[in-house]
Amino acid sequence: GQNIDQPTEMTATEGAIVQINCTYQTSGFNGLFWYQQHAGEAPTFLSYNVLDGLEEKGRFSSFLSRSKGYSYLLLKELQMKDSASYLCAVRLRRQLIFGTGTRLQVFP
């Protein structure tokens, strides 16, 4: 079976930096996505990694190590609006398999 793990919940302070980890054991791998999802809404695309290394996009960065089956999403200069769930998803040949999701709460 497919296994994608993330911490269930995290808290952080406005202006701080937070790192959300994702480990995966899947039958295949064609890239890893990070999505943000606010309550009651559909996920929105944040990043996509297919090669090892760090991808930076503004306040958000995502890292991938394929040999370790590991990725993280780094959020800098946290804002209150960053309070949301963050979903890690592995792309298999034809589909996306989602992780358990991490609920991030940002406090003032």
Next chain:
Amino acid sequence: GAVVSQHPSRVICKSGTSVKIECRSLDFQATTMFWYRQFPKQSLMLMATSNEGSKATYEQGVEKDKFLINHASLTLSTLTVTSAHPEDSSFYICSARGGGGSSSYEQYFGPGTRLTVT
């Protein structure tokens, strides 16, 4: 970016009735559409994958006779929940992927449909 719509956004139905949810790709042709279900405080669970013009592929544990999927055109897929029961109450989300190009890896998500079965 590409836009995917879903209709209805919310639906309340009585137990035993059927509900149809539509998913449309508005500005691109979606060769593949995916249907997900999400229970409160849980992540998205893939229900089925459908390619235009062919039968949907269902994930293990998803009853194909209960969740009917039709992908009749490159811009429309429908999910029909037949004989709905309260345990089918959930957030149903579709996503669509185009057939090629630099963004063919990306799935574009619809806004979701909140189904409540009473």
